[in-house]
Amino acid sequence: MGDIRRKGPHIIDVTVGDNIRRRRRSLRISQEALAAAVNVTFQQIQKYERGANRVSASRLYEISRALACDAGDLMPRGEWHAAVPGQDWLRDAQALHGRHPRLFAQLTKWPEDRLRLLLVTLQTLHP
Known part of the structure; x- marks a missing residue:
């Protein structure tokens, strides 16, 4: 490593x-x-x-x-990783923040159910 x-x-x-x-x-x-x-x-x-x-x-x-x-x-809610099983949610969130800090700041304000829906939708678009 x-x-x-x-x-x-x-x-x-x-x-x-x-x-x-x-x-x-x-x-x-x-x-x-x-x-x-x-x-x-x-x-x-x-x-x-x-x-x-x-x-x-x-x-x-x-x-x-x-x-x-x-x-x-x-503290952040720990359920984010459950939206897309098997993915390294923290690594992906860090990458998103590094590339698009304003977008990430807005997404952190969304309710958890909307974030789950967004992640599931994105998974279906890019399998």
Whole structure:
């Protein structure tokens, strides 16, 4: 097995960041206010939300408390891989993010049932 090197942030970090940003905005909390609540700079919150910096488990817990949700609510849903059995969903998601970051950002906002339908449709078009 060779050394696998990624360019850019990991897809999981991007998804966690997107979820933090969505929750923060839905509560109308500024980056500055969230940063103060978890004792980091607003620049650090920006980096978390972009996926540029990974959120540690303890920091994710603090952020979830500040955003009045469970830490698990900020994590990606693990059922994506079940939509197309036998495929390496994480590798495919990383490749999609690397080639089309804006498209991937939009897809992460879709409900899981729509993502499943999209994946099944794509499988029938390109067997």
